[in-house]
Amino acid sequence: MRRKMKAIVKHERNFGAKLMEVVIPEIKDDEVLIKVKATSICGTDVHIYTWDEWSQSRVNPPYVFGHEFSGIVEEVGSNVTNVNVGDYVSAETHIVCGQCPQCLSGNAHICKNTEIIGVDRDGCFAEFVVLPATNLWKNDPSMPLDVASIQEPFGNAVHTVLAQGVAGKSVAIIGCGPIGLMAVTVAKACGASHVFAFDLNDYRLRLAKEMGATSVVNSERENPLSVVNRITDGNGVDVVCEMSGHPIAMDQGFKMVTNGGVVSILSLPVRPVEIDVTNDIVFKGITVHGITGRKMYKTWQQVSGLLKSTEVNLKPMITHHLKLEEFEKGFDLMIKGQCGKVVLHP
Known part of the structure; x- marks a missing residue:
């Protein structure tokens, strides 16, 4: 009889x-079987859990979801040579074909045949x-x-910010x-001269300040465009990283970016914006980057380098550790x- 495990199932x-x-x-x-030691909840998992419009059009229950983890290799297939039983690993969650024009041109992160664990196939909210x-x-x-369990989303942040150089530049x-x-x-x-952090949530704005933001702005109480204009002498910010997906916030992002600046969009709006x-784009001559996943595997190398440096500390924003059974509290x-x-421990 095959062994069984505990798992969080989108049922x-x-x-x-x-x-x-x-x-x-x-x-x-x-393939490799990994014993999951820590797995973290992502915004994509929240989309799936709450069953919003995006998840309704993308995922097909029942299946195990979750895609961020760290763990120990338990078993390896007969053709596997790059890892061994006992190795401590995390994973790139985009499974790509290696044969499409994007993969063959060094752009596997936008493979047209991508499958994502925890979205298109069983994921890691489980013991294995x-x-x-x-x-x-x-x-x-x-x-x-x-x-180690949040390197995958950290890679999203790295890819978004470093889509364009930020040294000496203002970043929103x-x-x-x-x-x-x-x-x-x-x-x-990476040397930004000024980092603006915008949100409606004071709890997370306090964390943003702790993570190094120069200016934190509650967009319900202050007009983000007025704040940016005042601090930049009306020039606007050099780089905007859009993480909210909210139509009003996205519009403000395009309005606050300086002429010739950059807007990198990682967020997933549930409706057209x-x-x-x-x-805000053509006459300003700006560059817009759509960000998906991590460059394979350039971004992972950048992630490792940043985490080894003394300039990056992710611990302050890991605020909760829960047992796998407590997932509802985490969500x-x-x-x-x-x-x-929020990190879950099977």
């Missing part, structure tokens, strides 16, 4: 999820997860389990969810915005 096309007992998946020749060996990233043995982070908070520390570590393309904290990063 139906509705709000919520269930802790269930499921069969431990078997590996193929090029299976992945292709080529997706694994060996961790420094000294790296804490919780920090719009939306201070966990990845926005990480973007703050990336911008500071109206932008003044003529005045409630995320939905209410009363947390930084």
